[in-house]
Amino acid sequence: MELNKIHHVAIICSNYERSKEFYTKVLGLKIISEIYREERRSYKLDLSVGSLYQIELFSFPDVPARPSYPEAAGLRHLAFTVKNLSSYKNYLEKQGVEVEPFRIDPLTHKQFTFFSDPDGLPIELYEE
Structure with a gap:
C-alpha cells in the first residue's frame, strides 16, 4: 500500500x-x-x-484561534513555488500583504519567504 x-x-x-x-x-x-x-x-x-x-x-x-507561526509544532505552513520570487513579493506588498525578508535554503541555495493569510496561517513562497 x-x-x-x-x-x-x-x-x-x-x-x-x-x-x-x-x-x-x-x-x-x-x-x-x-x-x-x-x-x-x-x-x-x-x-x-x-x-x-x-x-x-x-x-x-x-472558531477558536490557533497560535501559529512557521516553526510551531504540528502542521507548519502551506508552501507554493513561484518562478520569480521578487516579483511575487512586490505584487503581494502592493496588495497590502506584509512579506518577510528573503531567506536562503542552505541545501538548495534557493530563496524563500513567508507571509500570512488573514488568520495568521504562515504561507511560504519558494523560488523554483
Missing part, C-alpha cells in the same frame, strides 16, 4: 468573505465550487492550485 498524492489541504477561517477574497483575489486561486451547509452554518469553498492540488476553505461559527 502507498499514498499517491495529496488530495487537498483544508483551512478553517474566522471571516469567510475576507479569506475568500484573499485566496481568490490576492493569491489568484480559482474557485472549483462553493456551497453553504445550513446545518453546520458553514461555507465550503474548493479552490484549485494549479491543475493537481486543491484547498478547501471552511468557515464555522465561533
Whole structure:
C-alpha cells in the first residue's frame, strides 16, 4: 500500500468573505465550487492550485484561534513555488500583504519567504 498524492489541504477561517477574497483575489486561486451547509452554518469553498492540488476553505461559527507561526509544532505552513520570487513579493506588498525578508535554503541555495493569510496561517513562497 502507498499514498499517491495529496488530495487537498483544508483551512478553517474566522471571516469567510475576507479569506475568500484573499485566496481568490490576492493569491489568484480559482474557485472549483462553493456551497453553504445550513446545518453546520458553514461555507465550503474548493479552490484549485494549479491543475493537481486543491484547498478547501471552511468557515464555522465561533472558531477558536490557533497560535501559529512557521516553526510551531504540528502542521507548519502551506508552501507554493513561484518562478520569480521578487516579483511575487512586490505584487503581494502592493496588495497590502506584509512579506518577510528573503531567506536562503542552505541545501538548495534557493530563496524563500513567508507571509500570512488573514488568520495568521504562515504561507511560504519558494523560488523554483
